[in-house]
Amino acid sequence: LEGAVRLAQQQGMDACLLPASELLPLVPAVLESMEQFDLLALDDCQRFAGDAAWEEALFHLYNRLMARGGRLLVTADASPTAAGLLLPDLATRLAAGPVYRMSPLVDEDLQALLQARGRARGLRIEQDVAHYIAMRSERSPGALMALLDRLDRMALAQQRSVTIPFVKDALGW
Structure with missing residues (x-):
């Protein structure tokens, strides 16, 4: 909405x-x-x-x-x-207009969302990094986008790529 x-x-x-x-x-x-x-x-x-x-x-x-x-x-x-x-x-x-049933995103969809939104921001998030993040965070698009915001700011400030070691350091995982 x-x-x-x-x-x-x-x-x-x-x-x-x-x-x-x-x-x-x-x-x-x-x-x-x-x-x-x-x-x-x-x-x-x-x-x-x-x-x-x-x-x-x-x-x-x-x-x-x-x-x-x-x-x-x-x-x-x-x-x-x-x-x-x-x-x-x-x-x-x-019910007169279109009615859609929306299902929660599965893990693979959440990872694809993370990668796509990262690309839109100019961040390259490899599949293994997206998997690592999705498996350890709250499994909702909103929570992932909040994490992506944090990672984006921190990667820019530290001039680092978004890798698993970076994510571990940045998020304390």
């Missing part, structure tokens, strides 16, 4: 990311006039399931966004039909 919002903003669109965890302490009326955005991204929508007031507010927001030609991007831990929504019309609307 963050990437989609960032890309939309780079293309001159008004875009906003709203995590459900930050919205739920507020009143559902906070969604009024959110249709002003060209792209509205809602994270963890399953957290609204079972709350009639929030579901109705989301339903009306969806309708206003579509009427205005806006876009809604939603994440949830289940498909719209399996999310436990009380309002069938909301589930239908959320």
Whole structure:
């Protein structure tokens, strides 16, 4: 979602990311006039399931966004039909667009991601180094990108290549 919002903003669109965890302490009326955005991204929508007031507010927001030609991007831990929504019309609307099931990346994918992002930064990360890092770090793209940031800064400061000995020294492994 963050990437989609960032890309939309780079293309001159008004875009906003709203995590459900930050919205739920507020009143559902906070969604009024959110249709002003060209792209509205809602994270963890399953957290609204079972709350009639929030579901109705989301339903009306969806309708206003579509009427205005806006876009809604939603994440949830289940498909719209399996999310436990009380309002069938909301589930239908959320299922009207493409619905994708995303699986966690396997180790090989995480290593490829690390190498690709390293290349984009001008860092050469060999397969054995990527494997070493992926096997010893938290296995999530976010955690790997945070490690890559640290390694990039340290490699630049020390004028060193990213090798297993460097990673051991830099990260204290």
